[in-house]
Amino acid sequence: MSTNNVLLEVKNLKQFFRVDRKTTTRAVDDVSFHIYEGETFSVVGESGSGKSTLGRTLIRIYDGNSGEVTFMGKKISGKLNEETRQFLRKNMQMIFQDPMASLNPRKKVLDTVAFGLDVNKMTSSAEERKERVLEVLKSVGLHEDHLNRFPHQFSGGQRQRIGVARALVLQPKFIIADEIISALDVSIQAQVINLMKKLQREMGLTYMFIAHDLSMVRYISDRVAVMHVGHIVEMGTVDDVYNNPMHPYTRSLLSAIPHPDPVREKSRKRFVYDISNVIYNDSHMKKLSDTHSVLTTDKDFEMWSKGDYSLSLK
């Protein structure tokens, strides 16, 4: 699925928040990666790992403290001029976690979805506007009757479809999906994920999924980055990360996934990552293969490659 065209390149991105005069939260701390055109890149991690902040910094909800982001050959970090800003808004879109909280309850679906068109003055008549919206609604599995309804008249899965439609209406190249299924029921989750896959096939979209559900991530992604306290600790293809995890944090996450299999569950051994003495500052990204890299120090690396995790696991 992935070609070798890099769509988005991130170098040493940092996003800090000042809490008060003494403390600063380093939410995203020196993160580098790239995303190929047409692929699905997932960022996983627990709450507080900085994965959502990363997504929000890329799309410029936050401005980033330092680092360089190149998107489709254009620099989109630092100060933006009006032209770049419009280019970014048109080509990069975001879908949020809670579909009820991210839709305006007093706006009809038509107006919510058309908002991007209106702001960018993309349509010349009311008919054209309606047509564009209808087209995108159909592609996410909604129909004409839904145009004049309000968000509360929809079920959770349908609301998330409206969120997807809103992101698609400007025909972007790149979509950041921030925990888009975690607020939905299990049976509806599969519907939304299958829809995202179908849209990717039909429109050649590139996705960045932000998620904490590792089993769903394995299913949808081409490549995965694992984040912990602002750092990417391991990155690679789905095979690399799920079948040959190197970093103890990745291992602890994987060992915590519940399986719908009682016998296996009863004999499960859980790794507990000892976070008490974690300092990533003197670690560096080490390449294990062309696709697989891990954040480590030389000393740790030596131990981990021998399968010795005694210092990092409880």
Place this chain on the structure above:
Amino acid sequence: METNQILEVKNLQLSFRLDAGVNHVIRDISFNLFKGETLAIVGESGSGKSVTTKAILGLIDDNGAVEEGSILFRLRENDKEEIVDLLHQSKSYMQKHIRGRKIAIIFQDPMTSLDPTMTIGKQIMESMLEHKLVKSKQEAKDRTKVLLELVGIDHPEKRMKQYPHQLSGGMRQRVVIAIALACEPDLLIADEPTTALDVTIQSQILELIKDIQKKTGVAIIFITHDLGVVANVADRVAVMYAGKLVEEGLAEEIYYNPKHPYTWGLLSSIPSMDSKEEEIESIPGSPPNLINPPKGDAFAYRSNYALAIDFEEIPPFFKISETHSVASWLYHPMAPKVEMPEVLQKRLAKYRTQKEV
């Protein structure tokens, strides 16, 4: 009620009056709970699983009404045992003798179920003092320390003086569990206790709940929407859909030999960790509106396996084994033979081979 049974819900029917009409949330459900076991009730939002537990606790809102049925509970007090119908008790009786004392509940979100202005020590002691289980404050403090250790919180003495905001999400949920256990209840209801937590914390809390059951012998009703989560903790599983139970059995029976098309759908919409499938099997459509419940089998409208009779008549329970029963016309002697979806068959076959290895 058999002697080893602690709770029996019989033909419960419950509805809420709304502006739009009468919402039939629970439509005739029955189940049993035995001492020391864990029953998982699994269903989507709106299936009635949480309302069932609220009915047990006597916490139904004023616009709700029990139309039929009974909830029998074995009440043990000073070596005396009696069986009470929880649906026919006064509010003050429920508050004084049942809720928090004999039946405790853990809610989903630990931040909203804790009082932000009270130290956690005080919150744990509150119910013991209220129910006069302890003679002095010192005794309450001692018991609190033991409880905090039981739920895996270090330095209990220091923690008792802290406020909820000073703890992490996992620690807060541990405190909520300690509060629930404060009066040594006979029945613990866990309503999606891990849904708001991260995977690593989730597995810790699940292990804690299992561990506590081993130590205290408390019976547990575990409410969840995710069949994947409860494989580890459940002895028995009951699957709910649109206010009815559709399948009930031992955990092994539900996970390895599911019979109802809805259970098939739930299991196959969990992405497999072992193989890469092109498309996840999803259940089409969404749950029905229970103001005008559909005729016949409510799931038939979303099922590929529906028979003509499904749209006419509600299916009775068919017994698969002594412990396993399913409400679907597919198991009527006259129904055509059907097999579960291929994806699921393959997956279950894999589990079986792994078991033998």
